[in-house]
Amino acid sequence: MTALRVWLSDPNPASRRQARLGQAWLAWQRIRRNRLAMAGLVIVGVLFIVAAFAPWIAPHDPLVQDLSRRLLPPGTPGNLLGTDDFGRDILSRIIFGARITLYIIALVAVTAPALGLLIGTVAGYFGGWVDATLMRVTDIFLAFPRLILALALVAVLGPGIENAVLAIALTAWPPYARVARAETLTVRNSDYIAAIRLQGASSPRIIAGHVVPMCLPSVIIRVTLDMAGVILIAAGLGFLGLGVLPPTPEWGLMISSGRKFLFEQWWVATMPGLAIFIVSLGFNLLGDGLRDVLDPRSASR
Amino acid sequence: MSLIEIDNLTVTFRAQGREVRAVEGVSLSVDARESYGLVGESGSGKSTILRAICGMAPVTGGTIRIAGEVLAARRGRAFSTEVQMVFQDPYASLHPRHTIDRTLSEPLAIHGLPGRDTRVVAALTDVGLPPSFRFRYPHQLSGGQRQRVAIARALMLKPKILLLDEPTSALDASVQAEVLNLLSRLRDEQGLTFLMVSHDLAVIDHMCDRIMVLQHGRTVEEISRDDLAGANMKTPYARSLFEASADRMLSGTTEPT
Amino acid sequence: MSLLEVRNLAVTFDTETGPVQAVRGVSFSLGRERLGIVGESGSGKTMTGRAVLRLIRPPGRIEADAMTFDGQDILNASERDMRALRGKRIGMVMQDPKYSLNPVMTVGRQLTEGLRLRDKLGRADAVAKAVAALEAVQIRDPYRVMDAYPHELSGGMGQRVMIAMMLIPEPDLLIADEPTSALDVTVQAEVLSILDALVRDRGMGLIFISHDLRLVARFCDRVLVMHKGVVVEEIAAANLLAAKHPYTQGLLNCLPRIGGPRGPLPVLDRTGV
Numbered sequence: 001m002t003a004l005r006v007w008l009s010d011p012n013p014a015s016r017r018q019a020r021l022g023q024a025w026l027a028w029q030r031i032r033r034n035r036l037a038m039a040g041l042v043i044v045g046v047l048f049i050v051a052a053f054a055p056w057i058a059p060h061d062p063l064v065q066d067l068s069r070r071l072l073p074p075g076t077p078g079n080l081l082g083t084d085d086f087g088r089d090i091l092s093r094i095i096f097g098a099r100i101t102l103y104i105i106a107l108v109a110v111t112a113p114a115l116g117l118l119i120g121t122v123a124g125y126f127g128g129w130v131d132a133t134l135m136r137v138t139d140i141f142l143a144f145p146r147l148i149l150a151l152a153l154v155a156v157l158g159p160g161i162e163n164a165v166l167a168i169a170l171t172a173w174p175p176y177a178r179v180a181r182a183e184t185l186t187v188r189n190s191d192y193i194a195a196i197r198l199q200g201a202s203s204p205r206i207i208a209g210h211v212v213p214m215c216l217p218s219v220i221i222r223v224t225l226d227m228a229g230v231i232l233i234a235a236g237l238g239f240l241g242l243g244v245l246p247p248t249p250e251w252g253l254m255i256s257s258g259r260k261f262l263f264e265q266w267w268v269a270t271m272p273g274l275a276i277f278i279v280s281l282g283f284n285l286l287g288d289g290l291r292d293v294l295d296p297r298s299a300s301r
Numbered sequence: 302m303s304l305i306e307i308d309n310l311t312v313t314f315r316a317q318g319r320e321v322r323a324v325e326g327v328s329l330s331v332d333a334r335e336s337y338g339l340v341g342e343s344g345s346g347k348s349t350i351l352r353a354i355c356g357m358a359p360v361t362g363g364t365i366r367i368a369g370e371v372l373a374a375r376r377g378r379a380f381s382t383e384v385q386m387v388f389q390d391p392y393a394s395l396h397p398r399h400t401i402d403r404t405l406s407e408p409l410a411i412h413g414l415p416g417r418d419t420r421v422v423a424a425l426t427d428v429g430l431p432p433s434f435r436f437r438y439p440h441q442l443s444g445g446q447r448q449r450v451a452i453a454r455a456l457m458l459k460p461k462i463l464l465l466d467e468p469t470s471a472l473d474a475s476v477q478a479e480v481l482n483l484l485s486r487l488r489d490e491q492g493l494t495f496l497m498v499s500h501d502l503a504v505i506d507h508m509c510d511r512i513m514v515l516q517h518g519r520t521v522e523e524i525s526r527d528d529l530a531g532a533n534m535k536t537p538y539a540r541s542l543f544e545a546s547a548d549r550m551l552s553g554t555t556e557p558t
Numbered sequence: 559m560s561l562l563e564v565r566n567l568a569v570t571f572d573t574e575t576g577p578v579q580a581v582r583g584v585s586f587s588l589g590r591e592r593l594g595i596v597g598e599s600g601s602g603k604t605m606t607g608r609a610v611l612r613l614i615r616p617p618g619r620i621e622a623d624a625m626t627f628d629g630q631d632i633l634n635a636s637e638r639d640m641r642a643l644r645g646k647r648i649g650m651v652m653q654d655p656k657y658s659l660n661p662v663m664t665v666g667r668q669l670t671e672g673l674r675l676r677d678k679l680g681r682a683d684a685v686a687k688a689v690a691a692l693e694a695v696q697i698r699d700p701y702r703v704m705d706a707y708p709h710e711l712s713g714g715m716g717q718r719v720m721i722a723m724m725l726i727p728e729p730d731l732l733i734a735d736e737p738t739s740a741l742d743v744t745v746q747a748e749v750l751s752i753l754d755a756l757v758r759d760r761g762m763g764l765i766f767i768s769h770d771l772r773l774v775a776r777f778c779d780r781v782l783v784m785h786k787g788v789v790v791e792e793i794a795a796a797n798l799l800a801a802k803h804p805y806t807q808g809l810l811n812c813l814p815r816i817g818g819p820r821g822p823l824p825v826l827d828r829t830g831v
Binding site for chain 3: 342343444473474475476477478479481482485486500502503504506507508529530531541542543545546
């Protein structure tokens with residue numbers, strides 16, 4: 001362990017891999033000191049574990065109905081968080097719902113920032129009419145309320161989890177494009193970009209190899225902070241019946257079906273709501289912590 | 302034939318409808334293996350001339366010839382093997398998220414040159430840095446060490462001409478001496494031609510054979526090194542610059558005022 | 559009786575890897591004279607200047623056996639007392655005027671604000687005093703400068719405005735941290751002569767912090783040479799060329815000189831010091 005630590009914190013790394021791992025180690029050291037970020041990381045970690053081992057963790061099958069045991073309150077033996085109107089175990093449904101939530105998050109987190117980064121860096125780097133065109137398109141997307149736009153897209157594409165992801169991704173990229181463009185504008189005129197241009201590098205090479213790494217931290221921070229919003233939109237689409245279709249255990253859908261009993265059987269809607277709240281909080285805390293660690297302005301100190 | 306020939310160069314920036322002439326009608330020629338200095342205060346256009354050569358400033362008049370050939374509007378790959386530049390601020394001229402290794406091997410990758418490992422190590426040794434620095438990040442280096450890396454990067458493609466934009470003004474005096482010594486040694490070893498910009502007359506005098514004094518984008522006077530040492534300048538502006546640098550004279554007169 | 563007395567000053571920063579002493583064992587006393595503090599980056603010269611004003615933010619901390627200004631203990635003075643001292647009796651001029659002037663306020667407003675708030679002067683009196691201060695730093699058209707925003711001023715002009723601003727409360731001590739390094743040489747000479755005249759005419763004490771040994775030697779009465787947080791040599795400026803310490807010698811010799819030899823410049827032996 002100590003040998004590994006010495007190897008990681010070696011000021012003179014012997015290979016590219018060691019240099020990169022050493023930097024990651026330093027970042028990890030910084031984030032470890034940030035208690036809130038660690039709390040966020042634990043929450044997100046638990047989400048991953050729960051999603052990965054759902055069949056083993058969940059006490060019941062999330063889809064099996066038992067009408068003799070419907071609407072049992074939390075604390076009932078065998079149904080820790082109670083049951084819903086079809087007698088399904090709410091805890092098990094939340095646990096399996098973590099998979100769907102994570103699936104949506106993962107797909108959105110891969111597609112939207114990639115698209116945003118590409119558009120933002122290209123617009124910022126070239127400037128002129130390229131910038132004007134791309135940014136007006138971005139503005140058009142930004143001008144719509146996100147949920148409404150996602151609703152419209154799903155209405156066209158039809159409900160379903162893939163279409164929900166597509167709709168969310170298509171509405172989520174403009175802020176990343178804005179962030180990436182702003183970062184690119186400050187980087188574009190720097191001496192190190194002038195130097196690499198002077199070495200004869202092509203524009204795609206400069207954008208991919210030199211501009212994107214500078215934009216990546218702010219975009220990553222933005223993505224983690226937005227994850228809460230993505231969960232909420234996915235839940236909102238589910239709630240409106242335009243996202244995941246029943247009987248799939250999706251958190252938003254669960255809230256929607258609990259709406260009918262909100263006053264008598266409050267737990268049916270509250271439990272998945274709590275799950276959304278905790279996971280959103282986790283991503284927000286993690287995002288805030290990452291900002292301290294990854295932000296180039298603070299990392300230089 | 303001169304290696305660098307600049308004829309009647311004019312650079313005009315357009316900002317908010319206004320036109321600013323940063324350089325106006327400057328002509329100069331530098332022979333191969335000669336070192337030429339540009340001196341002036343801020344706003345004199347000295348750095349803009351270097352940037353114009355690199356295609357990073359809007360040239361609106363005049364011609365720039367390198368080895369007799371007029372430069373094309375877009376500087377191609379061939380240009381980058383002829384001319385390279387060292388920037389003023391070593392804290393801003395290295396990519397903060399690339400290792401030294403990446404910074405130095407990037408030009409080789411762009412030009413598809415083989416033997417990256419040996420070349421990078423050789424380049425580090427050339428500028429007096431230990432090979433163990435190879436995988437460090439810029440923030441793990443001091444200002445002087447960063448400037449050495451920047452010099453190594455500029456020399457990776459074996460250019461003939463090195464443009465030096467205040468290469469030591471951000472450095473401490475003792476580090477400045479080391480970097481100037483390094484530049485002189487590399488010039489001798491690799492047969493380089495320097496076009497150097499500085500506000501420090503003493504630095505320019507130490508490095509260059511001929512000097513041009515600039516003010517407000519125009520040539521004030523061209524002086525040889527001997528004339529500078531003998532205080533034989535013709536124009537009052539050049540003389541006032543010289544007198545402001547009087548404590549940099551050889552005799553080192555330091556009587557308190 | 560000395561104006562400022564500092565005994566065994568230390569500035570320590572608590573970092574992840576343990577405490578780092580930026581300044582240690584620095585002692586000096588200052589009368590109504592010009593004291594130069596010279597050193598390279600990281601020598602602790604700026605920290606020394608800031609420590610006198612207690613302008614070190616955590617994780618940094620200041621320790622000293624004694625630190626008195628005009629008989630008043632400034633080591634243990636309350637933050638409230640220090641605020642009364644800063645600006646009013648001890649002024650500070652920073653390296654770059656761009657960062658020290660408020661970019662969204664006109665120069666005139668920044669100059670008169672203190673006068674009107676602190677000294678309860680009327681508008682006309684405050685303006686008259688500000689104009690006089692600008693004239694004292696040889697600004698020819700003070701009324702135009704008063705109406706200008708900081709970005710409309712050149713570097714030399716901005717630095718003069720900074721000095722004028724510091725001089726309005728007529729401090730007893732001025733700490734100037736690299737006041738001329740961002741300026742062109744010809745402007746530098748002007749700013750220095752303005753500072754010089756002010757010190758002489760008003761009997762101020764001046765701490766002049768710089769990396770430029772020759773400049774300090776020409777301008778100050780006495781010089782402290784700092785290296786790695788320690789004062790390596792204290793010497794009268796007139797005797798600087800006869801400095802004994804190898805570090806001071808090295809600093810003096812490594813500068814290129816007009817008309818000097820083209821051979822390699824002597825460099826500091828970093829193993830020895």
